[in-house]
Amino acid sequence: MSSLSSNPSSGAAPGPEPVRDDARDLLDDRKVKILRAIVSEYVATGEPIGSKRVVEVAQLDVSAATVRNEMAALEELGYIHQPHTSAGRIPTDRGYRYFVDELSEMTKMPNGPRAELVQELLGGARDVEDLLFRTSTVLSQLTRLVSLVIAPAMDAARLKLIELVSLTPQTALLLLVADTGRVEKRVVELREPIADADLERVRTVLNEQVRDRRMGEVHDLIAGLAENAPSELRVLLGAIAGATAGNLTEETISHVYVGGQASLAGEPTFERDQLSQVLELLEERMTLARLLSETGDDDQPTVRIGEENPVEGLRTTSLVSQRYRLVTSGSLGVLGPTRMDYASVLATVRAVAGQLQETLTDLSE
Amino acid sequence: MSSLSSNPSSGAAPGPEPVRDDARDLLDDRKVKILRAIVSEYVATGEPIGSKRVVEVAQLDVSAATVRNEMAALEELGYIHQPHTSAGRIPTDRGYRYFVDELSEMTKMPNGPRAELVQELLGGARDVEDLLFRTSTVLSQLTRLVSLVIAPAMDAARLKLIELVSLTPQTALLLLVADTGRVEKRVVELREPIADADLERVRTVLNEQVRDRRMGEVHDLIAGLAENAPSELRVLLGAIAGATAGNLTEETISHVYVGGQASLAGEPTFERDQLSQVLELLEERMTLARLLSETGDDDQPTVRIGEENPVEGLRTTSLVSQRYRLVTSGSLGVLGPTRMDYASVLATVRAVAGQLQETLTDLSE
DNA sequence: GCTGGCACTCGCCCCCGAGGTCTGCTAACG
DNA sequence: CGTTAGCAGACCTCGGGGGCGAGTGCCAGC
Numbered sequence: 001m002s003s004l005s006s007n008p009s010s011g012a013a014p015g016p017e018p019v020r021d022d023a024r025d026l027l028d029d030r031k032v033k034i035l036r037a038i039v040s041e042y043v044a045t046g047e048p049i050g051s052k053r054v055v056e057v058a059q060l061d062v063s064a065a066t067v068r069n070e071m072a073a074l075e076e077l078g079y080i081h082q083p084h085t086s087a088g089r090i091p092t093d094r095g096y097r098y099f100v101d102e103l104s105e106m107t108k109m110p111n112g113p114r115a116e117l118v119q120e121l122l123g124g125a126r127d128v129e130d131l132l133f134r135t136s137t138v139l140s141q142l143t144r145l146v147s148l149v150i151a152p153a154m155d156a157a158r159l160k161l162i163e164l165v166s167l168t169p170q171t172a173l174l175l176l177v178a179d180t181g182r183v184e185k186r187v188v189e190l191r192e193p194i195a196d197a198d199l200e201r202v203r204t205v206l207n208e209q210v211r212d213r214r215m216g217e218v219h220d221l222i223a224g225l226a227e228n229a230p231s232e233l234r235v236l237l238g239a240i241a242g243a244t245a246g247n248l249t250e251e252t253i254s255h256v257y258v259g260g261q262a263s264l265a266g267e268p269t270f271e272r273d274q275l276s277q278v279l280e281l282l283e284e285r286m287t288l289a290r291l292l293s294e295t296g297d298d299d300q301p302t303v304r305i306g307e308e309n310p311v312e313g314l315r316t317t318s319l320v321s322q323r324y325r326l327v328t329s330g331s332l333g334v335l336g337p338t339r340m341d342y343a344s345v346l347a348t349v350r351a352v353a354g355q356l357q358e359t360l361t362d363l364s365e
Numbered sequence: 366m367s368s369l370s371s372n373p374s375s376g377a378a379p380g381p382e383p384v385r386d387d388a389r390d391l392l393d394d395r396k397v398k399i400l401r402a403i404v405s406e407y408v409a410t411g412e413p414i415g416s417k418r419v420v421e422v423a424q425l426d427v428s429a430a431t432v433r434n435e436m437a438a439l440e441e442l443g444y445i446h447q448p449h450t451s452a453g454r455i456p457t458d459r460g461y462r463y464f465v466d467e468l469s470e471m472t473k474m475p476n477g478p479r480a481e482l483v484q485e486l487l488g489g490a491r492d493v494e495d496l497l498f499r500t501s502t503v504l505s506q507l508t509r510l511v512s513l514v515i516a517p518a519m520d521a522a523r524l525k526l527i528e529l530v531s532l533t534p535q536t537a538l539l540l541l542v543a544d545t546g547r548v549e550k551r552v553v554e555l556r557e558p559i560a561d562a563d564l565e566r567v568r569t570v571l572n573e574q575v576r577d578r579r580m581g582e583v584h585d586l587i588a589g590l591a592e593n594a595p596s597e598l599r600v601l602l603g604a605i606a607g608a609t610a611g612n613l614t615e616e617t618i619s620h621v622y623v624g625g626q627a628s629l630a631g632e633p634t635f636e637r638d639q640l641s642q643v644l645e646l647l648e649e650r651m652t653l654a655r656l657l658s659e660t661g662d663d664d665q666p667t668v669r670i671g672e673e674n675p676v677e678g679l680r681t682t683s684l685v686s687q688r689y690r691l692v693t694s695g696s697l698g699v700l701g702p703t704r705m706d707y708a709s710v711l712a713t714v715r716a717v718a719g720q721l722q723e724t725l726t727d728l729s730e
Numbered sequence: 731g732c733t734g735g736c737a738c739t740c741g742c743c744c745c746c747g748a749g750g751t752c753t754g755c756t757a758a759c760g
Numbered sequence: 761c762g763t764t765a766g767c768a769g770a771c772c773t774c775g776g777g778g779g780c781g782a783g784t785g786c787c788a789g790c
Contacts, residue, residue, distance in 0.1 A: 177538060737786090
């Protein structure tokens with residue numbers, strides 16, 4: 001899903017009058033100005049915006065009555081909507097979408113956080129995981145939204161070392177160290193005690209055969225070794241193969257860092273049960289991981305607004321996410337109410353992703 | 366702080382009339398029955414309990430008027446309190462405290478979750494961390510409260526293996542494997558490239574000198590080695606000593622697993638900003654760790670009710686926690702509104718702690 | 731010491747009306 | 761034809777007032 005993807009609410013719109021799906025760019029200059037004014041004012045204040053206010057903010061040389069006509073047209077087109085008759089207008093998902101698309105067409109982004117600031121906040125990380133954790137903290141503090149950071153997928157990383165440590169006679173700890181600095185570990189349990197010598201042999205064999213291979217291939221390689229191994233080693237190798245089955249890369253995905261959940265509670269937009277629902281989703285790491293992995297590949301952040309969101313329960317929230325690259329790519333983003341300051345959030349997400357990427361690169365070369 | 370610790374709200378009580386601090390066990394049988402009825406009914410319904418309701422529930426052979434007299438006395442003693450005149454009574458922190466103390470004096474605990482159930486939910490963990498994560502999930506699901514699990518402190522664990530992996534010419538990854546199955550890792554950065562041979566020598570030396578020592582001693586040992594090392598190794602050993610400085614055990618503490626935060630949002634007891642405050646605290650891992658580490662050493666869960674809680678911002682919540690032991694001990698617990706079903710929560714926390722301990726033992730012998 | 735009765739206190743809910751805001755419409759203007 | 765001023769109408773919000781009901785405290789009597 002690219003950053004330009006649109007997903008008008010036609011399907012779920014309860015309104016009786018159908019929304020015209022065509023005229024995306026046909027808004028004339030004045031309508032655009034008005035829409036922009038409504039979006040930014042509403043984001044700032046949280047209150048519906050009336051025609052009078054628009055005139056002041058948008059600096060138009062027309063009267064409020066004219067603006068009213070234009071607003072009626074904008075509503076007809078599905079960009080804005082009024083909570084009840086005789087109230088001001090608030091942007092619809094589609095309105096935000098137009099606003100965001102316009103933003104990303106602008107070449108230079110507005111006021112992101114200064115690189116040095118982010119740099120400083122990210123500094124002093126002890127290892128990759130610590131760095132990602134800090135990133136999540138920084139992101140949520142800068143945006144006052146919920147931050148999500150997902151670790152880089154491991155399958156393209158290369159295995160640097162396999163280690164086997166016997167914990168008890170019948171259990172061993174398997175360590176897989178990737179060149180990205182990540183360490184996967186598995187407990188290997190056996191029916192019978194393992195001789196230290198056998199453990200050592202297996203360790204040597206594994207390192208000879210599997211080192212420097214891609215993590216994604218590791219399981220298959222080990223399984224192959226197990227089949228052809230001398231019988232006294234076969235049991236152990238089989239157990240190891242079992243411990244690395246499938247989930248080596250998949251499990252990595254579930255490494256998601258979440259920060260700033262408290263900010264959700266402060267958000268008056270959310271009803272109590274919506275809040276609860278969103279918080280619940282934030283604990284389902286798999287869902288989050290899938291969501292974030294659907295981030296576009298371009299250097300622009302991907303924005304999913306309200307109903308555009310694939311996950312039920314996030315239909316009143318927006319997700320701004322971006323990839324960062326190392327050996328392979330991970331992604332990070334923020335989640336918040338659809339009513340968010342997209343301009344500055346986009347800039348911040350971009351800046352943090354860039355800085356994270358840079359820091360990661362420093363760490364590994 | 367033991368499970369019997371009390372902390373009457375005298376200091377913070379806004380009421381003008383002082384609360385008598387003495388008469389803890391002087392409640393006569395009927396008062397106890399009434400208090401019990403009020404606590405359990407209020408926990409169940411969330412509404413203030415009137416005298417009439419108490420008569421029905423407590424199965425007393427007296428009239429409502431008599432109960433009213435007793436309730437007035439209970440209020441005078443500080444065990445219950447009415448939100449406003451002409452409303453029913455709700456328990457104070459002190460009321461809950463009495464109730465809980467009475468519970469823990471009873472020898473047999475009521476209906477905890479069946480051991481097999483917990484066992485099953487905890488099964489299939491891949492390693493210690495995964496197990497703790499699952500424990501946290503189980504705990505929050507069983508209690509519908511926020512669960513907290515803290516990993517066992519590492520300083521008494523023994524070092525099984527030190528590994529050094531060069532990631533780039535100037536950075537290496539230091540791995541410390543404890544006999545509990547935990548792995549600590551640190552990135553070691555150097556000014557100048559390291560020769561592989563030197564890395565290997567250091568690796569060997571470290572393993573010879575430090576293996577099987579307690580994690581708490583590791584840093585000092587390495588620092589000692591660095592001082593006496595030949596000059597070509599001194600830089601590397603110094604860097605390693607730096608990477609293990611102090612935080613080896615302390616950082617472990619910050620490994621806290623939190624689950625079930627969504628349940629807080631469903632709780633109508635909490636105001637919006639209280640909710641936000643508690644959620645914020647839940648992200649401060651250090652505070653949580655300290656809180657949980659203050660759990661009593663006996664086999665009874667420790668209960669801290671409302672104002673008894675040392676952390677500002679948790680004054681409207683209760684924390685039920687218990688230690689579990691392996692090589693050293695960790696603790697787990699749940700956090701929720703003071704209005705919680707202490708009987709079943711206590712039983713559940715106990716059962717889960719027991720089961721976790723057992724599973725951990727299985728894993729490491 | 732217990733009980734029934736009674737007056738009283740309040741919170742809750744609903745209704746109502748005033749005030750204010752913003753709209754849509756219409757008629758007039760350039 | 762686009763724009764504008766003016767106006768009636770819709771509807772939210774807020775505060776006051778009254779009825780209702782729950783629960784209490786107190787008192788007199790057993």
